[in-house]
Amino acid sequence: MWRFGFFFHEMAFGLLSVFIPLYIIGFQDASIIGGPLVALGVMMSVATFCSIPASFLWGWLCDATKRCKPFILLSFASSAIILFLMTLPFAQNIILFIVLYVIMQFFHIAHEAPKNVLIAEHYSRDEWEISYGYYKGLTEFGFIIGLAIGFCLSISLFSFTAALSSTVLTTFTFYLCSGLSVVAFILSVLLVADPLLIFERRLVRIERNVDFTWRSVKSASRVLSGINWDGSLKQDSFKLFALAIVLFSLATSIFFTPLPVFLSQGLHLPNSMVYIGYIFTSIGATVGYFFISGRARSMNIRKQMPRYVLYRSLLVFALIGIIQVAFYPTLMSFLILIFLGFCFAVYYILMLSISMELIPAGKSGLFDGLVGLGVALGSFLGPYLVNTYSYVPTYFVAAVLFLLAFITIKIAT
Numbered sequence: 001m002w003r004f005g006f007f008f009h010e011m012a013f014g015l016l017s018v019f020i021p022l023y024i025i026g027f028q029d030a031s032i033i034g035g036p037l038v039a040l041g042v043m044m045s046v047a048t049f050c051s052i053p054a055s056f057l058w059g060w061l062c063d064a065t066k067r068c069k070p071f072i073l074l075s076f077a078s079s080a081i082i083l084f085l086m087t088l089p090f091a092q093n094i095i096l097f098i099v100l101y102v103i104m105q106f107f108h109i110a111h112e113a114p115k116n117v118l119i120a121e122h123y124s125r126d127e128w129e130i131s132y133g134y135y136k137g138l139t140e141f142g143f144i145i146g147l148a149i150g151f152c153l154s155i156s157l158f159s160f161t162a163a164l165s166s167t168v169l170t171t172f173t174f175y176l177c178s179g180l181s182v183v184a185f186i187l188s189v190l191l192v193a194d195p196l197l198i199f200e201r202r203l204v205r206i207e208r209n210v211d212f213t214w215r216s217v218k219s220a221s222r223v224l225s226g227i228n229w230d231g232s233l234k235q236d237s238f239k240l241f242a243l244a245i246v247l248f249s250l251a252t253s254i255f256f257t258p259l260p261v262f263l264s265q266g267l268h269l270p271n272s273m274v275y276i277g278y279i280f281t282s283i284g285a286t287v288g289y290f291f292i293s294g295r296a297r298s299m300n301i302r303k304q305m306p307r308y309v310l311y312r313s314l315l316v317f318a319l320i321g322i323i324q325v326a327f328y329p330t331l332m333s334f335l336i337l338i339f340l341g342f343c344f345a346v347y348y349i350l351m352l353s354i355s356m357e358l359i360p361a362g363k364s365g366l367f368d369g370l371v372g373l374g375v376a377l378g379s380f381l382g383p384y385l386v387n388t389y390s391y392v393p394t395y396f397v398a399a400v401l402f403l404l405a406f407i408t409i410k411i412a413t
Contacts, residue, residue, distance in 0.1 A: 059365020
């Protein structure tokens with residue numbers, strides 16, 4: 001039940017995920033930063049860089065206080081307030097809008113680490129993938145509804161131009177997202193409860209150490225007895241996992257940050273079709289989340305996860321080919337977006353579960369900080385590369401980075 005607050009929260013940010021990039025492109029004074037695409041890259045990059053220390057801060061506070069609920073409520077309340085402020089006249093200046101967005105992201109990230117801790121401590125280790133998958137599947141469905149609302153609003157802009165101006169629809173969109181955040185806040189006040197005891201992650205790390213010690217003793221015993229040992233004493237390298245997380249999120253950000261502009265200007269699609277493209281991506285992700293939720297117990301997650309990173313690389317290479325030969329570009333691009341969403345969902349749940357095993361107590365925000373580092377770099381590089389070299393070279397860079405993430409994970413495991 002506690003997940004329903006997050007459902008409405010994701011509904012708001014599903015709508016904003018496409019609306020804000022398209023909104024930034026329309027700013028008349030964006031040229032003072034270098035143009036709309038550069039302004040978008042600067043805003044996303046600065047916001048994400050600021051969210052990195054925030055991830056560590058909120059994660060440390062969550063572990064130090066052994067409380068999750070206050071930080072979740074702070075995230076939802078701050079989003080509601082700042083989204084409301086974005087409707088005011090002073091926010092029509094590009095610089096001030098970026099400042100508001102950065103502040104919102106700093107507080108918005110406050111729910112991520114506590115949410116991860118909440119699931120990890122409410123469920124045993126063998127249920128983590130199932131629980132994370134169910135949570136993400138449910139919230140991704142809310143994300144899809146938000147995108148569908150954006151699609152309907154974009155259709156309204158063309159169908160009822162005489163009655164509804166662009167300014168009215170923009171204001172309504174921010175009010176709606178602010179209201180959804182208020183609903184998320186109220187539901188979380190009523191439904192979210194802090195874990196009574198926080199010990200599951202420590203227990204998992206103790207079990208890992210005991211298992212490694214037992215394998216070491218068994219290996220030494222068999223070798224001294226003259227018996228061949230065919231087991232493995234290799235331990236997961238979190239440093240390599242950390243590098244893979246950064247590379248994967250960097251590639252994802254380089255690909256997705258300019259994606260609304262690619263669909264709108266590169267494929268010459270109306271704004272309504274941009275929302276459809278994102279809806280397809282989220283549908284693929286939703287299927288992926290429920291797929292991993294149902295299959296996690298029968299999977300060797302350390303062997304399966306790298307495959308989906310490799311698939312992600314191959315799919316981006318395929319998109320480059322489709323752009324080059326112009327082979328049904330809209331249809332094929334949307335199909336690729338579905339599979340990209342599916343692969344991301346499987347990777348994310350498996351990597352998050354492994355990270356929660358390896359991250360020490362007091363540093364639960366480390367996962368989101370690593371993701372944020374890659375996103376921050378990619379948020380600027382994506383629009384910059386498109387603005388400088390066009391879409392094909394940009395997506396080639398993203399595909400290569402996915403391939404490097406695959407190689408890094410294979411070495412780590």
